[in-house]
Amino acid sequence: MDQTMFETMLRTNAEPLQYAAFVGALIILNVLEVIVAARRDAERRRRWPANIGLTVIAILAIGAMPVSAVAAADAAARHGLGLLNHPAVPWAVQLGLGLLLRSLIGYAVHAAMHKAPFLWRIHRVHHTDTRIDVTTTVRVHPLEFAIGMAVVTALTPGLGLSAAALMLYELFDAAMAVFTHANVRLPPSLERAIRLVLVTPAMHRLHHSAWPPETYSNYGATFSWWDRLFGTFRDRSAGELASVRLGLDDADRARADSLVWLLWQPFAPRPAAARRPVPCAR
Numbered sequence: 001m002d003q004t005m006f007e008t009m010l011r012t013n014a015e016p017l018q019y020a021a022f023v024g025a026l027i028i029l030n031v032l033e034v035i036v037a038a039r040r041d042a043e044r045r046r047r048w049p050a051n052i053g054l055t056v057i058a059i060l061a062i063g064a065m066p067v068s069a070v071a072a073a074d075a076a077a078r079h080g081l082g083l084l085n086h087p088a089v090p091w092a093v094q095l096g097l098g099l100l101l102r103s104l105i106g107y108a109v110h111a112a113m114h115k116a117p118f119l120w121r122i123h124r125v126h127h128t129d130t131r132i133d134v135t136t137t138v139r140v141h142p143l144e145f146a147i148g149m150a151v152v153t154a155l156t157p158g159l160g161l162s163a164a165a166l167m168l169y170e171l172f173d174a175a176m177a178v179f180t181h182a183n184v185r186l187p188p189s190l191e192r193a194i195r196l197v198l199v200t201p202a203m204h205r206l207h208h209s210a211w212p213p214e215t216y217s218n219y220g221a222t223f224s225w226w227d228r229l230f231g232t233f234r235d236r237s238a239g240e241l242a243s244v245r246l247g248l249d250d251a252d253r254a255r256a257d258s259l260v261w262l263l264w265q266p267f268a269p270r271p272a273a274a275r276r277p278v279p280c281a282r
Ligand SMILES: [Zn+2]
Pocket: 110, 114, 123, 127, 207
């Protein structure tokens, strides 16, 4: 498949491919969660309605958003704008570096979500889940998607990210997001091999720990390299991970399953909603 065919295939099937990546990963990993890992969660009846509600709202909100990073990439390419749109950069290099830079943007936006108090008000909705499984993946406030999409769209022309890199990354990210939230424990050797390149469910589970230094770690969503590079990587043994307390201790755990309460969180009066994890000595 040459460059043009590949781009046309991505462009004409971008949405169905993304849903297929997300739903496919959701089904496969939920089967693994329930059958293979035998981790059927007794609390899922309590947690799932709000998580699925936020997922549906997020999908509708994403469809309605007027900004498009792909349109920004096309405009930049037409005008030869941006770092990677230089004629000397081969297509495959533009694609590879584009994927890396897009992944780095995701890491940076996530870290900012934890550090800027007004962003934390929005992102904490994702962290109020008291357990994690595949339904936690899109337990995300719709404002978080809007902010993430705006940042990527704003940075795309300057970096010269290609439309193909952006579309391919979305597919990769959709499947990875489900994978990293799955309530499965990989065999230790497989876990070690995968995390050389990718974020694993164990790495991301620690990010959902209620203990602030751990909430402040493992921000990566796809490649595991950014956390190692920027010193935010943390680890625990598999045995310890199983008993890690998840969620947020400053959140009202009794109300964390109310869809209305979750949607209201970014606007809720201080101090509880605005409180952010306190960084501790590592
Ligand atoms: Zn987070």
